[in-house]
Amino acid sequence: MHVEHIAQEGAALKERFTLVIISHERPAFLRRTLQYYQGFSGKVLVLDSSREAADDLVQDYPEVDYRHLPAFSYKGLQDKLVYGVAQVNTPYMAFAADDDFLLHDALAESVAFLEANPEYGLCHGYGMMYLARGTEVNFYRRDKRVCEDYNSDLSEERVLDFLGQFLPPFYAVTRTDLLQQWYAVLPANTSFEWQEIGHAFYLLACAKARILPIPYAVREVNYGGSEHNTNVLTVLTYTDSKSVAEREAFAQFLASTPMGFRNKTPDQIKHIALMSFTAMARGLQSGRALEACMIVRSEWSQPGAEPVRFFGEKQFVEMPFYNKTMFDLLARIEFLIHAMPAGRLQLQELEPILLRQSELMQVHANDTERTIKSRLWEALGLSPFNRTVVERLLKSLRATGDDEEVAPLQGWFERLCSVPAYDRKILLDSMASGRLLNWLEARNPTAVQVRLANKRLARHAGGPTFGILLLDLDADMFKLQATFDSLMAGHYKAFKIVVLTTGDLPANTTPEQTVHFVKVTAEDHVDKLNRALTTLGTDWVILVEAGDCFTAGGLLRASLELLEADGCRAVAMDEVMRQADGTLVEVLRPGASLDMLQSVPGLMARHWLVRRELLLEVGGYDAEFARALEFDLLLRLIGQGGLAGLAHLAEPLLIGQARVLESNEHERASLTRQVIQRGYPGQVSSAKPGTYQIDYRHEARPLVSIVLYCQDNMEQLQPCLVSVLQRTRYRNHEIVIADNNSQSPQLLAWLSSLSAGGDRIRVVRSEQTISPSAMTNLACQQAIGEYLVLLASDGEVVNANWLESLLNQAQRPEVGIVGGKLLDRAGTVTQAGLVLGFGAGVAPALAGEGKDAAGYMQRLHVEHNVSALSAACLMIRKELYLALEGLDEVDFMTHYADVDLCLKSAQAGYLTVWTPQVQVIHHGAVGHEEAALQALREKWPGYLENDPAYNASHARTGRTFGLGAPTAVEWEVLVG
Numbered sequence: 001m002h003v004e005h006i007a008q009e010g011a012a013l014k015e016r017f018t019l020v021i022i023s024h025e026r027p028a029f030l031r032r033t034l035q036y037y038q039g040f041s042g043k044v045l046v047l048d049s050s051r052e053a054a055d056d057l058v059q060d061y062p063e064v065d066y067r068h069l070p071a072f073s074y075k076g077l078q079d080k081l082v083y084g085v086a087q088v089n090t091p092y093m094a095f096a097a098d099d100d101f102l103l104h105d106a107l108a109e110s111v112a113f114l115e116a117n118p119e120y121g122l123c124h125g126y127g128m129m130y131l132a133r134g135t136e137v138n139f140y141r142r143d144k145r146v147c148e149d150y151n152s153d154l155s156e157e158r159v160l161d162f163l164g165q166f167l168p169p170f171y172a173v174t175r176t177d178l179l180q181q182w183y184a185v186l187p188a189n190t191s192f193e194w195q196e197i198g199h200a201f202y203l204l205a206c207a208k209a210r211i212l213p214i215p216y217a218v219r220e221v222n223y224g225g226s227e228h229n230t231n232v233l234t235v236l237t238y239t240d241s242k243s244v245a246e247r248e249a250f251a252q253f254l255a256s257t258p259m260g261f262r263n264k265t266p267d268q269i270k271h272i273a274l275m276s277f278t279a280m281a282r283g284l285q286s287g288r289a290l291e292a293c294m295i296v297r298s299e300w301s302q303p304g305a306e307p308v309r310f311f312g313e314k315q316f317v318e319m320p321f322y323n324k325t326m327f328d329l330l331a332r333i334e335f336l337i338h339a340m341p342a343g344r345l346q347l348q349e350l351e352p353i354l355l356r357q358s359e360l361m362q363v364h365a366n367d368t369e370r371t372i373k374s375r376l377w378e379a380l381g382l383s384p385f386n387r388t389v390v391e392r393l394l395k396s397l398r399a400t401g402d403d404e405e406v407a408p409l410q411g412w413f414e415r416l417c418s419v420p421a422y423d424r425k426i427l428l429d430s431m432a433s434g435r436l437l438n439w440l441e442a443r444n445p446t447a448v449q450v451r452l453a454n455k456r457l458a459r460h461a462g463g464p465t466f467g468i469l470l471l472d473l474d475a476d477m478f479k480l481q482a483t484f485d486s487l488m489a490g491h492y493k494a495f496k497i498v499v500l501t502t503g504d505l506p507a508n509t510t511p512e513q514t515v516h517f518v519k520v521t522a523e524d525h526v527d528k529l530n531r532a533l534t535t536l537g538t539d540w541v542i543l544v545e546a547g548d549c550f551t552a553g554g555l556l557r558a559s560l561e562l563l564e565a566d567g568c569r570a571v572a573m574d575e576v577m578r579q580a581d582g583t584l585v586e587v588l589r590p591g592a593s594l595d596m597l598q599s600v601p602g603l604m605a606r607h608w609l610v611r612r613e614l615l616l617e618v619g620g621y622d623a624e625f626a627r628a629l630e631f632d633l634l635l636r637l638i639g640q641g642g643l644a645g646l647a648h649l650a651e652p653l654l655i656g657q658a659r660v661l662e663s664n665e666h667e668r669a670s671l672t673r674q675v676i677q678r679g680y681p682g683q684v685s686s687a688k689p690g691t692y693q694i695d696y697r698h699e700a701r702p703l704v705s706i707v708l709y710c711q712d713n714m715e716q717l718q719p720c721l722v723s724v725l726q727r728t729r730y731r732n733h734e735i736v737i738a739d740n741n742s743q744s745p746q747l748l749a750w751l752s753s754l755s756a757g758g759d760r761i762r763v764v765r766s767e768q769t770i771s772p773s774a775m776t777n778l779a780c781q782q783a784i785g786e787y788l789v790l791l792a793s794d795g796e797v798v799n800a801n802w803l804e805s806l807l808n809q810a811q812r813p814e815v816g817i818v819g820g821k822l823l824d825r826a827g828t829v830t831q832a833g834l835v836l837g838f839g840a841g842v843a844p845a846l847a848g849e850g851k852d853a854a855g856y857m858q859r860l861h862v863e864h865n866v867s868a869l870s871a872a873c874l875m876i877r878k879e880l881y882l883a884l885e886g887l888d889e890v891d892f893m894t895h896y897a898d899v900d901l902c903l904k905s906a907q908a909g910y911l912t913v914w915t916p917q918v919q920v921i922h923h924g925a926v927g928h929e930e931a932a933l934q935a936l937r938e939k940w941p942g943y944l945e946n947d948p949a950y951n952a953s954h955a956r957t958g959r960t961f962g963l964g965a966p967t968a969v970e971w972e973v974l975v976g
Contacts (some may be wrong), residue, residue: 006709013041014817017111017173018090022080023048023098024073028342029174030098031053034061035419036336040104042111047084049073058230060420078190082183086175093176097337099220101333102171106691112174113210120151121207125173125216126319129292130218132337134179134349136299137385139330140221141316143167148211155205155260156272165289169200169209171217178206185257193235194250201276205259206831215320218333220343221292236281247277295321298330300338301414304386338385339421347431352582354428357389358437364485369400386424387416433584435963436576440652442966444553450491452975453556456563457494463559466495466613467538469529472546473522473812476502479547486516486549486655492556498532500525501546511535515533519880526629530620533612541612543621543630547657548607551576552970554653560974561649569645570610570637574953577658584655586963587857588951590865592646594814595913597634599862601667602659602690605631628666635674650952651969661690661858665707668692688854691862693917698811704733704803705785705878708793710763710770711740714747716794721761723796730803735761738779741769771893777886778870780878790898792872795922798823805917806875809863816910817876817902819869820918821860827851830924832859833866833914834899835960836940836947841933842868842899844924845960856961863915867906867949871898873920880905891935895927 019042023170030048034057037044045065048054053068067087072080085093092111096102103125110123129140146165150158162169182202186195203209234244251273253267264272283289293314300307315322337343341350351667360379376393385391390413397406428434445453457463468487472480480499487495498511500520509516511532521530533541540562554573562568574588587603590596597604608630618636625632637646668684671692675682680696687693706724710717717737724735739751754761764779780788787810789803799805802820809818822831822844828851831844845866846855854861884904887897902912937944946952955962 010046013108013111014043016090016092016115017042017107018088018093018176019044019096019107020084020093021046021096021098022077022084023050025050026098026342027054027057028340031420032061032336032340032342033096033098033101033338034064034075036101036333037104038063040107042107043090045084045087045302047072047080049076049080051838070329072965077192078186078188078195082186083616085179085183086875087174088180088477091176092173094173095181097219098304100171101218103157103215103217103329106212106214107173109212109214110216112210114173114175114706114755116206117210119208120210121178122172122174122203123210123212124167124169125212125214126321127167127171127219128215128295129219129221130333130337132341132343132346134346134353135301135338136297137334137337138221138294139218139296139298141319141321142219142290142292143319144287144289144291145318146211146289146755148213150204150209152208155262156264158204158208159201159272159276162209162280163200164277164283166200166280167211167289168196169203170196171219172209174203175207178203181206188251191235194246196232197236197277197280198250198254201254201273202257202259205261213320215326215329215827218330218620219434233284235282236277246741247274250278274403298334300334300385301381303380303390303409307334319822333416335415336419338383339416339419341422341427347427350427351431351433352381354386354424354431355433355437355584356582357382357386357424358428361392363387364711365488366485368929369396371401372396383423384412385416385497387413387421388424390416431583436584436586437967439586439963440551440576442679443551443651445491445556445969445970445971447777449971449975450556453491453560453971455741456975457559460563462494463492464540464562465538466555466558466609467533467536467541468495468497469532469541469543470499470546471501471525471543472501473520473525474546475501476546477503477506479545482547483544486551490550490552490555492559494559495555496536496538499546500528500535508897526621526623526626529629533616533620536612538612540609541615542607542609544607544654545656549655551652551655554651557651557969557974558649558653562609563658565647567645568647569611569614569641570634570647572604572646572648573609573653574649574951575607575652576655578655579658580660585658586652586953588650588953588961588963589648589857590951591648591948592643593865593949594638594643594911596857596859596862596864597631598671598692598694599663599864600691600858601628601631601671602661602664603857605634606659607654607656608634610637611956622670625666625670627664628670631667632670639674639677641796659690661688663689688858688861691858693863694808694813698807700811701730701732702786702807702811703784704787704789704807704875705780705783706733706789707736707738707776707779707783708791709740709776709779710737710742710747710751710793711769711772711775712742712744712747713793714744714750717747718750719796720791720793723798724791727797727800728803729800730807733803734759734783734785736779736783737761738775739763739765740772741766742773757809771889773893773897774889776897778885778891780881783878786878788876788878790871790874790876790879791920792870792922795822795872795920797916798921802918802920805915808917809913809915810875810877812911814911815913816905816908817869817874817912818918819866819875819912819914820873820920821914821916822870822872822920822922822924825921826924829853829855829860830922831870831872832916833949834868834870835925835950836867836899837944838947838950838956838960840928841936841944842896842926843960844870844926847924848959859961861917863913863917865911865949866914867912867943867947868899868902869912869914870924870926871901872922872924873918874898874901876901876905880908880910884908891939892932895929895932896936899936900939903943 049069049072051070099728108123113123126143129142131138150162152158252268254273255270261269294312297310298307357379360375373396379389497515499517505517576584577587621629622632672684682694682696685693751763755763764782806818809815824830829846829849832846835843835845888900892900953964953965
């Protein structure tokens with residue numbers, strides 16, 4: 001866009017005006033704004049405090065004065081502005097953010113006004129706001145019509161009038177010397193709020209101001225809240241002593257600063273400043289000058305010169321926005337916004353669009369020119385700004401001779417090429433869905449590996465065969481075709497498909513054919529599923545739904561892994577789920593986790609490979625639980641043979657539609673039946689939709705010994721003990737304080753008084769200092785409880801039912817150790833079990849998650865199995881503790897004894913359970929000692945290399961449960 005005229009004759013705008021653009025770690029915004037100002041007649045200075053210099057921008061926009069200023073962090077905005085104004089050598093300047101558009105003509109007119117009126121210090125016009133979305137832009141009126149000329153000769157009148165109907169002057173065209181003077185006197189480390197308030201106060205105190213009746217700026221809506229975590233109203237209105245003192249101090253600073261107040265004492269100027277603060281607060285609270293209201297929603301979903309606009313109910317014709325010139329300008333801005341996307345919400349909404357367009361551009365084996373072109377038109381309808389889609393559609397149209405449609409689309413393509421429009425591959429790859437697709441792609445075998453795999457399978461009669469029971473209860477042929485396409489594109493073909501559809505049969509087929517269609521209804525489809533099982537003749541069976549797409553290598557890997565898995569009854573594999581908004585998310589399941597299966601069946605019980613003979617043996621699927629067929633089947637298999645033969649293969653098998661986690665009475669009823677069959681008078685409840693908690697209702701109420709370690713730590717131990725005494729509803733317990741030769745007289749006296757208080761609290765003391773592990777063992781040996789609780793003496797119990805919740809799990813015969821959720825005082829998770837082989841060796845799971853967060857696969861809401869727990873909160877039967885010889889006093893005197901104990905329990909065949917029903921305030925940090933860690937690696941190499949409760953595809957650094965780096969499958973090992 002070019003300034004069509006300069007209102008003032010004389011020197012070129014470049015010699016008179018500098019636009020200072022501020023940017024930090026936002027290269028996409030910066031590139032777009034430089035594209036917008038390309039050809040602008042004034043000088044452009046960029047202050048970029050990003051860590052990395054944007055060297056490519058310097059090459060692409062050589063007219064711009066680009067300054068890379070990494071020393072000025074985002075919090076160092078004031079220092080950056082001080083530096084920036086000092087670099088300006090033109091008489092006029094303005095600041096601009098990298099996400100805003102200051103109108104070229106408006107800048108020129110404001111410069112012209114100031115040149116013609118030397119008594120004025122700043123000039124601007126009215127601003128709109130925009131919110132960029134996937135295929136639309138919403139425009140808002142932000143500024144109301146206010147007094148437009150602040151021309152009083154009295155500084156105090158100008159200040160009070162301006163701040164009372166405050167239109168922020170930060171982006172105004174301003175005399176450079178005024179800004180240089182202001183930043184020269186501004187105290188270092190002034191908060192962002194007071195910078196903005198002081199900026200306006202100073203400028204109006206020194207000079208007059210003009211708001212021209214013209215559109216001036218189109219600024220992005222700050223829909224995420226201030227990134228500086230600031231709020232001007234907070235500092236202006238809070239009445240606490242600190243806020244009042246800050247206002248007084250800043251008013252005092254203004255009073256001591258030379259300005260345009262004539263014949264005013266410092267006290268009078270301070271009073272004016274405080275009055276202006278009050279006036280500004282009232283103006284902002286009342287919306288006198290600033291109030292966002294959407295005036296138009298602009299949708300651009302088809303190629304063309306103009307978007308389609310939908311005007312809101314309220315229109316403000318007194319504002320200078322309603323004219324063709326302005327809307328033509330908005331269209332050009334919109335084009336840049338869509339062609340060069342940058343906003344967080346915009347990219348979020350673009351992700352499913354780009355993903356779907358990528359899928360529609362894929363070519364299938366049975367495609368024709370007609371089907372390819374049809375999908376490309378569909379892709380174009382999702383967004384016309386994907387240059388690759390437009391280019392491919394043009395090629396397809398030319399190939400089929402559709403010349404009439406070529407010309408307008410060619411014009412659109414040339415328009416896209418006139419700007420650095422986004423590369424759809426690069427943009428999608430930067431998003432979670434794109435990264436996941438690349439991760440999947442890295443796992444695919446090469447052509448050579450496929451040939452070697454087929455040779456190995458041929459030596460085993462072709463390998464295992466898979467029966468795919470494909471439910472098509474919505475009679476959706478498009479979804480069916482997607483599933484068929486994925487199977488045909490896969491590397492393994494030893495399967496048979498039974499399509500159970502409520503629609504018309506496309507062909508008459510027989511069970512012997514590779515694809516067999518069976519007509520069903522919603523009422524009889526389970527019975528016909530079971531009939532199909534008897535005629536399939538395959539080794540394994542999987543139940544899927546129309547639209548589920550098999551990954552290219554999933555079945556091939558499963559076939560190779562199952563060649564030597566004679567004892568395996570059923571296999572869970574990983575999958576990718578398409579969420580409601582169309583984006584993809586990985587579901588990387590843990591190993592055979594009984595508790596997580598019971599807790600979140602919607603995520604854990606889908607798409608298992610089950611031996612067909614075994615499925616027939618247990619009676620097939622149960623129509624009574626039609627909405628929980630796989631979950632009920634797995635519960636019956638576990639009831640029949642326990643967890644033996646249930647396996648997990650860390651390889652995505654399917655891309656399927658994510659189910660909404662919601663109340664499912666069939667899941668609850670099946671789980672309730674299984675709990676009763678296991679001999680418990682239990683009750684299944686659901687605190688969160690789609691998740692379940694079992695109250696086993698054990699009859700026994702055993703004595704529990706709570707062991708607190710003590711060694712001259714009275715300041716920590718006292719609040720811990722108080723929390724146990726005050727917040728423990730379960731009364732059948734004792735507290736054992738394990739005192740490791742403490743020397744503090746005060747502590748010893750306190751312990752003595754506790755011992756004299758009755759049997760509820762006992763002190764077990766060592767007269768010589770021994771290791772913490774040895775001291776804990778000594779206390780546990782002398783404890784009289786049937787169950788032991790190791791509780792950190794620097795922790796505090798939160799919930800009163802914590803002991804009942806631990807016992808609810810610990811009294812199950814298959815459970816060895818139980819632990820709970822560790823939190824900080826703000827409720828943030830510090831530990832939800834331990835992950836082995838993560839980072840340096842052992843890491844707290846899900847640390848940093850918010851107090852209401854669900855965690856990966858709902859882990860923070862439900863009971864699930866882990867490999868290890870921290871002794872900060874850990875329950876174990878005393879009999880088992882002694883059988884395992886307690887904590888290792890040799891190799892793990894201080895560190896990792898709790899991990900070692902959990903692994904010994906697992907080796908003995910017991911489950912370790914984490915429950916969210918137990919909450920303890922504790923830092924959750926895992927100490928590090930290299931010698932002990934090395935001992936742990938040597939004793940438990942398998943666990944430290946591959947934690948069975950932590951998927952092999954998860955990251956081993958950064959945050960727990962993140963997606964690991966793209967890694968190839970070791971196909972050579974599988975085919976060797």
